[in-house]
Amino acid sequence: MDYSTLDYLRKHDTTWRLLTASHAPLIVSFLYATFIKPNERSLPFDQVSTQLDDYLFHLRDREGEGAFPKTARQYLDDWANGTSPYLRKYYVQGRDIPQLDLTPGAEKAVEWLQGLQPRQFVGTESRLMTLYRLLQEIVQEAEQDPAVKIAELERQKAELERQITRIRSGLVEAADPTRIKERWFEAEDTARKLLADFRQVEYNFRTLDQEVRELIATSDKRKGELLDEIFEQQDYIRDSEQGRSFNAFWEFLMSPQRQQALENMTTAALQQEALREVDDRQFLPRIGYFLLEAGEKVFRTNAQLAEQLRKYLADQAWMEDKRILQLIRGIEKSAVAMRNSPPETTIFRQVATLDQPRLAIDLVMERSLFEPKTKIALAAVRLEEADESVDVQALYNQHWVDEARLRGNIRRLLHEYSQVSLAEVLQQYPLQQGLAELVAYLNLASKDAKAAVDESVEEVLPLGDAGRTVRLPRILFTR
Structure with missing residues (x-):
């Protein structure tokens, strides 16, 4: 707080400039009523201008027409311009109307002036308790000795137990x-x-x-x-x-x-x-x-800061790609220009007479890594005939489904109806061999040229054992 610092603040600080402004009562009262009291973070310029216009109308009616000669928009522009503005004027993406918000310096000025107003009473006891609590928290959190921490917690525990005992005994202090x-x-x-x-x-x-x-x-x-x-x-x-x-x-x-x-x-x-x-x-x-x-x-x-960095990286990448394309196009134009009138140099004639239409460039990173061959170790072991006898009877005891019987079931129903679904067949002739018999029906449908599958409708087909079902598209058999 030396002279140089205070002199600089008096000339450049927003808070100080607002407090010493010629229309400080107008500025502070309007900013308080518009932003601070309703707690508005930002408002459209047109809305603030309308509110200031109404505010100026009432003030001129009381103070005289010459008290505030400028219009509301002119005042807002003055407050939002300069090196130390009271309002921040900015645009939101997607909107063409500027927004206005308080600057931190202007809010500090309003807050300081609020502190000058007389209060009903000053809460010294409450602030003293807050000071005591903050200092106590600092000491407790900074303490590294476990014994001291435990002793403090035990003291708090004893105090809480005394309060609980008093409340249980009916001694409740009135607030x-x-x-x-x-x-x-x-x-x-x-x-x-x-x-x-x-x-x-x-x-x-x-x-x-x-x-x-x-x-x-x-x-x-x-x-x-x-x-x-x-x-x-x-x-x-x-x-x-x-x-x-x-x-x-x-x-x-x-x-x-x-x-x-x-x-x-x-x-x-x-x-x-x-x-x-x-x-x-x-x-x-x-x-x-x-x-x-x-x-x-x-x-x-x-x-917005992160978005600015992203745009910068994208612009830099685009500029680098553009430069590479410019170099490539320059080389292509030079090649086309030399095609009809090639230069009379030895190196150009040697390159022009190469069998390959382009230079063969082999990059190191294009080569694959060395892979050693895998050697298979073969052991000459004599195979001996096993003595175990295998019971192949289980191979012949599998389920066998009589497809002729299934065809007969379908034909008998087609004698009565022009078409039947697989669900109707199973309703008339329930499955006797479960899933194996159902698969046989599906096999018959795949071989029958007159059978069709309606995938827009699903049917629930019973398997006939333990209440199990299967959900399949509707399968239709026709004459």
């Missing part, structure tokens, strides 16, 4: 309304600061994206060196304290159980009598949705 309000206002203040931090994280990623685009456009380095430099910047942001903290926060927030628990706790807290008259009862119950929306913008900004 202090002042303490409940303190903790509610502290939770609300922490949540708003958390949303403001998202804009700063998004701004850091967007700055990295802009630096990468400038680096790609102006760098003469080789592709590998340029990518190394870009990835080093990405790793620096991801591995920084801010990056690790954001990733841990996002993993915590993406848990459905924790989202539901957060919603349940805010709903239960608002049921307390001490919070019945709280002014803003909608912000904390929707904090989970607000945080997810803000985190999505951060990840979308990071995805």
Whole structure:
């Protein structure tokens, strides 16, 4: 906080410039009502312009027509331009209307001015307990002595047991309304600061994206060196304290159980009598949705950086391929030009009279690896006749299906009907030999030129044993 630093901030810092602007009350009040209070991350330019036009109308009616001479669009353009703008003006892919969002510096100015407003009371006890709890967590997590850790856990366990004993005995302390309000206002203040931090994280990623685009456009380095430099910047942001903290926060927030628990706790807290008259009862119950929306913008900004790298690699590959094609076409044009008037050089005549129409180029990598021949070791072993006698009777005891009987079954039904299906045949003459007999029917159908298969309809055919069935396309036999 020396003189040079403060002098530089006074001239270039967005927060300081907004606080000292000639129309600071107009800018801050409008930005608060449009972005901060409803927690809007971005809005279309036309919508913001309409809201500012209405806001200026009411102010001019009270302050006079000459108080604000410019139009709403002119004011928005002024606030979104310059080296330290209050609004970020950008385009979303697929839309031709620009979007507007607060810059981190403008949000800090609004937040600082909010702190100047008098509060109903200052929650010193709640903040002191928060300070005590944070210091206690630091000491406990940094402690490496197991005995000390166990002693602290035993102390906490004894305290919990004393509380349980008191509650079981009927000694339940009534909630202090002042303490409940303190903790509610502290939770609300922490949540708003958390949303403001998202804009700063998004701004850091967007700055990295802009630096990468400038680096790609102006760098003469080789592709590998340029990518190394870009990835080093990405790793620096991801591995920084801010990056690790954001990733841990996002993993915590993406848990459905924790989202539901957060919603349940805010709903239960608002049921307390001490919070019945709280002014803003909608912000904390929707904090989970607000945080997810803000985190999505951060990840979308990071995805744009990855997309920029992908486009750069694709463009580089296309340019290299284009250069190769240009060289090949140049060689082809030179060859066509030399065909009718070849140069009178010895080397050209030797090449032109070669038997091969092109040079035989043998690359080393085209050669296959050496494969040693496999030697088969043959042993001269005398084969002796076996003494075992084989019972071949089992080969003759297989199922034999009389196909003549099956043909007779089909013919008898065709005497009565012009066509019958295999299911109707089996309904009239059930299978006696199970699957073997069914296969015989299928064999007859394949040999019969008048048989047909309707694959659009399936039939369930009983196999006749243990209630088993088989599903087949409909097979039709005709006269």
